[in-house]
Amino acid sequence: MEVFTVSFFGHRMVDNALGIENRLEQLIRTLLREHEYVEFLVGWDGDFDQLVSSAIRRCKREYRSDNSSHIWVLPYVTAEFRDNEESFRDYYDEIEVCEAATGCHYKNAHQTRNRAMVDRSDLVVFCIQYASGGAWQTMKYAKKQRKPYINLKEQLEEAE
Numbered sequence: 555m556e557v558f559t560v561s562f563f564g565h566r567m568v569d570n571a572l573g574i575e576n577r578l579e580q581l582i583r584t585l586l587r588e589h590e591y592v593e594f595l596v597g598w599d600g601d602f603d604q605l606v607s608s609a610i611r612r613c614k615r616e617y618r619s620d621n622s623s624h625i626w627v628l629p630y631v632t633a634e635f636r637d638n639e640e641s642f643r644d645y646y647d648e649i650e651v652c653e654a655a656t657g658c659h660y661k662n663a664h665q666t667r668n669r670a671m672v673d674r675s676d677l678v679v680f681c682i683q684y685a686s687g688g689a690w691q692t693m694k695y696a697k698k699q700r701k702p703y704i705n706l707k708e709q710l711e712e713a714e
Contacts (some may be wrong), residue, residue, distance in 0.1 A: 558589040561627075561671040563689040564602025564681030570710060571605060574681055577706045578609040581679065583617050592622040595671050599664070602681045602689075606644075623647040626670055629655040629663035668692040678703040 568574055585592050594610050597603045610624045625648040628635065635642060635649075642649060651669040665688055672678055678696045682689055682705050696703050 556590040557593055558585065558591065558677070559593040559675045560585060560645060560677045560679060561595040562603070562679045562681075563597070563608040563668060563671075563674040563692045564600070564606075564706075565684060565687055565689050566600030566602070568601040568605060568681060569683065571601065573710050574706055575605050575609055576601070577709060578606060578679075580611055581704070581706075582609055582613040584611060585677075586622060590621060592620060594624050594678045595627050595675065596625065597664075597667075598626055598628075605681075606679075611645075625650060629658075629667035629669060630660065630682055644703060669695055672696045672699060675701060677701075680705045681707050683707045684689055687690055 556625075580677050582594070593705070594606075596606050596610070598607075607624065607626075610622075614622060614624065624646050626642065626646040628649065628651045631651055652663075652670050654670045655663040655666040658666045668688065672692060672695055680689060680693050680696075680703060682693050684690060693703065693705070
């Protein structure tokens with residue numbers, strides 16, 4: 555079975571959330587239609603991550619749910635996860651703890667996890683509007699690795 559892996563990264567705060575969410579849904583539906591099986595790798599650290607997870611869940615519910623996994627990739631196990639593990643397991647299809655990030659200092663763990671997600675991905679989806687922060691650093695890394703990527707923020711601005 556062909557598995558197509560997509561990871562998502564964006565700033566904690568998102569302008570034009572409705573426009574971004576519409577773009578996400580279009581993209582997710584296309585991926586579900588065009589690929590035998592899709593792994594959606596997500597974080598849980600801000601507005602964009604929440605928009606992505608909502609869009610994935612909505613597309614799986616309304617369009618197609620038999621050929622994908624919604625996977626939350628943690629840099630390390632947190633107290634919040636331990637305290638709410640059952641709820642998180644109900645929300646995501648799978649939860650992974652990034653092995654590469656578990657031994658890192660917590661300040662480096664997110665970037666290490668992000669790079670591992672990029673390395674694993676066939677497509678990387680960004681929502682970058684500022685040339686700073688962890689998501690921007692991850693986009694620089696994806697470009698350096700020559701990974702196919704989309705910046706939804708740029709697409710939205712071009713369409714306006």
